[in-house]
Amino acid sequence: MIGRLIEDVAGVRRVLESVRTVGMVGASSDWKRPSYYVMKYLQSRGYKVIPVNSRAAGQTLLGETVCGSLSEIVDTFEMVNVFRKPEAAERVVDEVIALPKEKGVRVVWFQLGIRNQEAADKAIAAGLDVVMDRCAKIEYGRHHSELAWGGFNTGIISAKRPKIRML
Amino acid sequence: MSNSPKSRSYGFETRMIHAGAKPDAVTGARQTPIFQNTSYVFEDSDHAASLFNLQTYGFIYSRLTNPTVAVLEERLANLEGGCGATCCASGHAAQIMALFPFMEPGAKVVASTRLYGGSITQFGKTFKKFGWETIFVDTDDLEAVKKAITNDVRALFVESLANPGGVVSDLEVLAAISHENNALLVVDNTLATPVLCRPFEWHADLVVHSLTKFLSGNGTTMGGAVIDSGTVDWSASDKFRGLTDPDPAYHGISFYETFGDLAYTTYGHTVGLRDLGATLAPMNAFLTLLGLETLSLRIERHCANAEQVAMFLADHPKVAWVSYAGLAESPYRALCDKYLGGRAGSVLTFGVKGGYDAGIRVVENVGLWSHLANIGDARSLILHPASTTHRQLTDEQRVAAGAGDDVIRLSVGLETVEDLITDLDSALAVG
Numbered sequence: 001m002i003g004r005l006i007e008d009v010a011g012v013r014r015v016l017e018s019v020r021t022v023g024m025v026g027a028s029s030d031w032k033r034p035s036y037y038v039m040k041y042l043q044s045r046g047y048k049v050i051p052v053n054s055r056a057a058g059q060t061l062l063g064e065t066v067c068g069s070l071s072e073i074v075d076t077f078e079m080v081n082v083f084r085k086p087e088a089a090e091r092v093v094d095e096v097i098a099l100p101k102e103k104g105v106r107v108v109w110f111q112l113g114i115r116n117q118e119a120a121d122k123a124i125a126a127g128l129d130v131v132m133d134r135c136a137k138i139e140y141g142r143h144h145s146e147l148a149w150g151g152f153n154t155g156i157i158s159a160k161r162p163k164i165r166m167l
Numbered sequence: 168m169s170n171s172p173k174s175r176s177y178g179f180e181t182r183m184i185h186a187g188a189k190p191d192a193v194t195g196a197r198q199t200p201i202f203q204n205t206s207y208v209f210e211d212s213d214h215a216a217s218l219f220n221l222q223t224y225g226f227i228y229s230r231l232t233n234p235t236v237a238v239l240e241e242r243l244a245n246l247e248g249g250c251g252a253t254c255c256a257s258g259h260a261a262q263i264m265a266l267f268p269f270m271e272p273g274a275k276v277v278a279s280t281r282l283y284g285g286s287i288t289q290f291g292k293t294f295k296k297f298g299w300e301t302i303f304v305d306t307d308d309l310e311a312v313k314k315a316i317t318n319d320v321r322a323l324f325v326e327s328l329a330n331p332g333g334v335v336s337d338l339e340v341l342a343a344i345s346h347e348n349n350a351l352l353v354v355d356n357t358l359a360t361p362v363l364c365r366p367f368e369w370h371a372d373l374v375v376h377s378l379t380k381f382l383s384g385n386g387t388t389m390g391g392a393v394i395d396s397g398t399v400d401w402s403a404s405d406k407f408r409g410l411t412d413p414d415p416a417y418h419g420i421s422f423y424e425t426f427g428d429l430a431y432t433t434y435g436h437t438v439g440l441r442d443l444g445a446t447l448a449p450m451n452a453f454l455t456l457l458g459l460e461t462l463s464l465r466i467e468r469h470c471a472n473a474e475q476v477a478m479f480l481a482d483h484p485k486v487a488w489v490s491y492a493g494l495a496e497s498p499y500r501a502l503c504d505k506y507l508g509g510r511a512g513s514v515l516t517f518g519v520k521g522g523y524d525a526g527i528r529v530v531e532n533v534g535l536w537s538h539l540a541n542i543g544d545a546r547s548l549i550l551h552p553a554s555t556t557h558r559q560l561t562d563e564q565r566v567a568a569g570a571g572d573d574v575i576r577l578s579v580g581l582e583t584v585e586d587l588i589t590d591l592d593s594a595l596a597v598g
Contacts, residue, residue, distance in 0.1 A: 031220075032220075032418050032419065032420070034425060037217065037220070037222035037223070040217075040222075040223075041222075041223055044223075112426075112427045113424060113427060133427075135427070138427075138429065141224050145189070145192075146224035146225075147224065148187060148237055148238075148241045149224055149225065149226060149232060149234065149237050150224065150232060150237070150251065150429070150432065150433060150436060151232070151236075151237055151240030151241065151244065151251050151252050151253055151254070151432055151435075151436060152240075152241065152244065152250060152251040152429060152432060153186075153241055153244035153245045153249060153250055153251060153252075154187075154241065155245070156189075157177050157181065157182065157185045157186060158185075158189055159185065159189075159190065160189070160190070161189075161190040161191075161192065161195050162189055162190070162192040163192070164192050164193065
């Protein structure tokens with residue numbers, strides 16, 4: 001079965017709701033880099049994030065041990081979040097495809113600014129769902145009112161009383 | 168990618184009432200609370216640092232963002248079909264805020280000679296103090312616009328429906344001309360409102376509003392807004408380096424790289440409002456939200472009343488001419504059909520026979536029309552621009568802006584239209 005490119009707001013929301021553990025390729029220990037504060041943000045919202053960075057393998061980042069590659073991750077994880085240059089995207093997809101099925105990876109998510117159609121097509125052909133050129137922090141915030149605090153159009157219309165989120 | 172979701176699944180009126188405003192999670196309050204509040208308690212020092220680094224969501228200080236204002240911003244962005252909005256203290260503040268992210272000393276904008284007179288003064292005189300240069304062009308003359316948008320021009324600024332002249336801009340063509348030279352099209356949509364015109368559908372890049380007018384609708388509230396389409400590639404040329412270069416005040420981030428299509432609106436709040444300080448008050452945001460809930464109903468009646476007043480004036484022996492794009496004989500009728508759905512708003516001008524003195528006599532002899540300098544009120548308003556709002560312009564500028572000696576400007580309100588016509592008729596009889 002082939003995967004699909006998820007572009008609609010509702011589809012992206014379902015991805016975020018169905019995922020608990022994320023392998024983050026290109027995680028940086030530099031607090032100024034988006035990968036660092038997206039990881040920190042996702043952790044604060046209850047996700048387990050396992051950082052992957054060959055140059056920092058074995059170091060501790062935000063309480064997690066950095067893995068040298070995706071294949072070194074011991075746990076199961078449903079999503080790979082890619083913070084690499086577009087040119088490197090296809091190689092990451094190859095690594096994901098090579099992972100044993102029991103690892104449970106279903107989604108490859110390329111960070112905002114990363115578009116690589118060949119990499120996306122390859123992942124989709126291998127049965128993976130793909131989110132491209134989006135930020136997991138922005139998309140999580142869209143569905144939990146936080147994005148709207150900055151004056152953004154979340155596209156969400158609802159007369160339901162929101163649940164209070166307990167951290 | 169685009170973070171501006173297609174809001175088309177819900178109709179305009181539904182979004183006009185609901186967009187941005189969920190029930191309060193804690194209290195269940197259905198109407199948007201007025202957060203009359205300056206500052207927000209941090210969870211801990213790490214949270215505070217993350218907020219100041221723009222690395223997490225949250226409120227710091229109401230000069231930058233406020234929960235009530237944010238509801239209005241989302242609603243406006245939604246109604247215009249944009250990705251985000253920055254509200255500010257007035258429509259004039261919105262014009263500065265719109266240009267601020269990508270302007271710098273020596274940078275140029277092209278603006279329509281038909282802009283509202285107050286805007287012409289702001290662009291032509293005050294912006295000069297920032298080193299921003301404005302080239303004024305008659306935007307009906309498309310060849311002149313093409314010539315004026317040289318490589319060093321960053322934006323073209325027009326009104327969709329001009330105040331006070333009854334002029335409609337050819338937005339689709341102006342967008343194409345602007346984009347050929349990597350310039351933005353910025354559209355003031357105050358008179359049309361998103362009920363009549365959504366400039367992003369015609370490829371405009373930014374929209375500005377005076378909230379003071381039809382959006383709030385009752386003459387209670389000063390306010391402005393800048394709305395971003397979210398479709399500009401800020402890195403496509405080196406004109407917009409404010410959004411692409413590292414910002415030393417935020418530890419060297421590039422707004423465009425970090426926030427993607429949210430970059431412009433993020434910059435508007437975290438640099439624009441932070442440093443220019445022209446923030447919208449929460450109470451004013453609340454009043455504007457109340458106004459927006461009835462916007463489409465009011466605009467429908469405003470337009471219907473204005474059409475009748477325009478037709479009455481067009482047949483009146485003491486009236487030399489009427490400028491209203493809704494009239495069959497208006498040269499802007501075709502553009503009005505294309506961009507405004509055939510409805511021309513409720514601000515119009517007419518020329519009274521007898522010039523300057525006759526104009527003054529009309530405004531002094533009405534009893535139901537309020538003689539004041541505003542538009543877009545539930546009440547009908549009348550003004551003689553030459554002796555008031557347009558006094559700061561040269562004679563030539565006044566005529567170009569549709570405010571010659573004989574011009575009377577009307578903003579037709581929501582009263583019984585027969586009463587409005589009767590009152591105008593008796594004032595014209597005196598003149």
